[in-house]
Amino acid sequence: MxxxxxxxxxxxxxxxxxxxxxxxxxxxxxxxxxxxxxxxxxxxxxxxxxxxxxxxxxFQWQTKPIGILIVSCIYFGVNGVQLPRIQLTDPVAKYYGLKRGQVMKIIRPSETAGRYITYRYVV
Structure with a gap:
């Protein structure tokens, strides 16, 4: 970098x-x-x-939540259409070098739960 x-x-x-x-x-x-x-x-x-x-x-791009790459949907027993999507052109997807078909785990801070975890399928 x-x-x-x-x-x-x-x-x-x-x-x-x-x-x-x-x-x-x-x-x-x-x-x-x-x-x-x-x-x-x-x-x-x-x-x-x-x-x-x-x-x-x-420097103008917005800081996004921490993301962790997960390689396969099989781990969750779901297919890509069952998950929310993230575009391949999204700055976070570009930063992590994601490819179509991969899944990204997103961890966000939450006032009520401490942290909120969600997943995105790269399209």
Missing amino acids: LLLGEPKLGVKTIKTYTNHMKSENVCRAILVTQQNMTPMARTCISEISSKFHMEVFS
């Missing part, structure tokens, strides 16, 4: 980090920025997506 102090994420920065990833033999990265990235940087990330998986988050 890289925390970038630059005001905007541009192509030059993306290329610098992909070169660094290549030299370190890393294929997945999470970039956290202060602001959004330039349109050209978005294009650059989509072009390199076959070699590198990069998720980009800005």
